[in-house]
Amino acid sequence: MLVIRRDVCGYCGCCVSVCPQGALELIDAYLSVEGECSSCGVCARACPLGALEVADEA
Amino acid sequence: MKPEYDLLVIGGGPGGALAARTAAEQGLSVGLIEKRPAIGVPVRCAEGVGRDLLEEFMDPDPAWISAEIDRAVIVAPDGYRMSLEPSMGGNEVGYVLDRKRFDRELVIQAAEAGADIQVKTRAISPIIENGTVSGARVEQNGLVQDIRARVVIAADGVESKFSRWCGVDTTVPLGEIETCVQYLMTGIDIDEAATVFYLGNDVAPEGYVWVFPKGPRTANVGIGISGRKSREGSRPLDYLNRFVRSNFPNGRIVEWIMGGVSICPPLEKTVADGLIIVGDAARVSDPITGGGIYNAMYTGRLAAQVAADAIAKGDVSAPSLMPYDAGWRASKLGSALQRNYRIKEYFVKLSDDKLNRLVHSISRLDLSQFSTLEIIKELIRHDPSLLLELKAIRDLL
Numbered sequence A: 001m002l003v004i005r006r007d008v009c010g011y012c013g014c015c016v017s018v019c020p021q022g023a024l025e026l027i028d029a030y031l032s033v034e035g036e037c038s039s040c041g042v043c044a045r046a047c048p049l050g051a052l053e054v055a056d057e058a
Numbered sequence B: 001m002k003p004e005y006d007l008l009v010i011g012g013g014p015g016g017a018l019a020a021r022t023a024a025e026q027g028l029s030v031g032l033i034e035k036r037p038a039i040g041v042p043v044r045c046a047e048g049v050g051r052d053l054l055e056e057f058m059d060p061d062p063a064w065i066s067a068e069i070d071r072a073v074i075v076a077p078d079g080y081r082m083s084l085e086p087s088m089g090g091n092e093v094g095y096v097l098d099r100k101r102f103d104r105e106l107v108i109q110a111a112e113a114g115a116d117i118q119v120k121t122r123a124i125s126p127i128i129e130n131g132t133v134s135g136a137r138v139e140q141n142g143l144v145q146d147i148r149a150r151v152v153i154a155a156d157g158v159e160s161k162f163s164r165w166c167g168v169d170t171t172v173p174l175g176e177i178e179t180c181v182q183y184l185m186t187g188i189d190i191d192e193a194a195t196v197f198y199l200g201n202d203v204a205p206e207g208y209v210w211v212f213p214k215g216p217r218t219a220n221v222g223i224g225i226s227g228r229k230s231r232e233g234s235r236p237l238d239y240l241n242r243f244v245r246s247n248f249p250n251g252r253i254v255e256w257i258m259g260g261v262s263i264c265p266p267l268e269k270t271v272a273d274g275l276i277i278v279g280d281a282a283r284v285s286d287p288i289t290g291g292g293i294y295n296a297m298y299t300g301r302l303a304a305q306v307a308a309d310a311i312a313k314g315d316v317s318a319p320s321l322m323p324y325d326a327g328w329r330a331s332k333l334g335s336a337l338q339r340n341y342r343i344k345e346y347f348v349k350l351s352d353d354k355l356n357r358l359v360h361s362i363s364r365l366d367l368s369q370f371s372t373l374e375i376i377k378e379l380i381r382h383d384p385s386l387l388l389e390l391k392a393i394r395d396l397l
Ligand SMILES: Cc1cc2nc3c(=O)[nH]c(=O)nc-3n(C[C@H](O)[C@H](O)[C@H](O)COP(=O)(O)OP(=O)(O)OC[C@H]3O[C@@H](n4cnc5c(N)ncnc54)[C@H](O)[C@@H]3O)c2cc1C
Pocket: B010, B011, B012, B013, B014, B015, B016, B033, B034, B035, B036, B040, B044, B045, B046, B047, B048, B049, B121, B122, B123, B124, B155, B156, B157, B158, B159, B161, B162, B180, B181, B182, B222, B257, B258, B259, B260, B261, B278, B279, B280, B281, B285, B290, B291, B292, B293, B294, B296
């Protein structure tokens, strides 16, 4: 599952552009997962600040 | 917003603003929506633009210019500094803009030309009829409205979701997104008339650090690195903090700016039935520098011209909009994008040793005419040992 650390996110949209699923959507100052996320982790790599993390589903 | 326009523009950056202004000037009814509550804010840019390029569109105005630049300095991984001087002419002469004001000015110009503007309004889905994009469903303050249009221009920047919703794959490969952080710093010793670029795999892997003056003792200090080089502990933010600690330890940070800029090839096709894609959304930022302000303005203006013709003809199908796609590809911008992509592919693979050699060699050249093209031609003439490495690029010239 994708975890968005809202205290870290700077709502820049960089992650949105690399998501192969188009699952991320930036709504002004917050980022949300709107589509089918495959937990691939690509967005977490692209984030300049480290606001995204794919957490293990326990 | 009216329920119907000739042209609906999604996004109020330089691409969208130029499209809206141009179309309104040509007599079309135009609506422009921007999802943020303010145009140009927050900034996602280092704000540098070439003088000639900007002046294709408007006269420079101190109201939105932060600094005038007359040379560029490139710092090799070994610390060697090479200066590209004004006598060489070319792109390094330019401005550092104040994009909060610049972007707003562009949208005001669109409004003055007659375009309707609505901020804090987000496109949430396209309206598609018989396979043709015919408008957008938009949302403002919880209210959903359908806005119909003969042609929609997607100028929604790096996110580029609108075209994706219309069936165009706009995904940027991880290795071809430059992930960026920038500080606006004050109280630092800088050369107020020079943009400075730091290269090196320790400084900025597959990218560079930039220092762009914003006025006395103030500058945009930022970094972009390839997404494939970014991971926990070595993100752009980590690199930037390291750079700032060693170069500007006493500077004060007054603004954080972050963002992504694509350095991939442009979309394979930048039109669809009823749709034109411009600027960052079309992936037309420069693969070497990441610069995209001019590219957005250029494609935005062209898109509006082609849309106006298509609407006048009563045919907004993809073939009827193709002159836009063909037009920018055939332009100087189009060939520069193609060439610079191949050059970028070569440069990102260079070791620091080779980067050092390159910068030292370039600095010994007598460049009467500075341009990427001239530099490479000169390099090959000057340092035959580089020939082999540059062969891949030479064949492009
Ligand atoms: C860190 C950084 C530094 C840069 N430095 C430079 C530089 O020095 N020089 C240069 O030339 N370029 C630079 N660039 C690139 C430049 O910022 C962009 O190329 C330029 O802004 C592109 O303009 P645009 O109009 O295509 O998109 P943008 O300016 O990004 O505008 C797109 C707009 O669309 C809006 N939008 C998105 N989705 C929707 C929706 N669904 N509904 C409504 N509105 C929407 C967004 O909020 C945004 O305002 C830099 C980029 C970054 C990230």
